Amino acid sequence: MRHLSLLILACCGLSLYGCSDPEEPQSPLIGTWESRNYSDSLDVWFVESYSFRNDSLFDVTSSVRTTETGEELGYRLTATSWYNFEGDIFQYYYADAMIHFGGSENQPLYVPKQDLSPGIVDFFRTPKGKLTFSSDLRQFTFQEDCWNVNNDNDCIEFPSQTFVRVN
Secondary structure, eight states: OHHHHHHHHHHHHHHHHHHSOOOOOOOTTOEEEEEEEEETTTTEEEEEEEEEOSSSEEEEEEEEESSTTSOEEEEEEEEEEEEEEETTEEEEEEEEEEEOOOOSTTSOSOBOGGGOEEEOOOOSSOOEEEEEEOTTSSEEEEEEOOEEOSTTOOEEOOOOEEEEEOO
């Protein structure tokens, strides 16, 4: 009886082990990343935050702070976005967006999140470029490809953006 109990217990253990799905490698992008830029003239930080949910969706938030890592004063944009990351090439486009259409003389630069308005971010191009991680995977730099304005090799170059992992 004792041997039968051990045999049943061993079979149960093996069946549980055999049924577990192999874990797929998790993307190094999963988590929240921020690019922070200080404006001397306005004495505020402009923060772009990417929160990668999985291997194809991420949330973009553009906010304003008084300190680099402090509380948000307000928001300029929030959007759910789609992305593709293969090798070292990163490409994305916005889907649903809530936007503040301000910044003119009579409009503030930012508003509380609840005051953002539905909007469409209509890219006539899809941002694409090289994404390079630091050796410790705590930051990455995105260098968007040059955008050809016409067929005459006129090109608009974009500055690189560096993001740091916040969680």
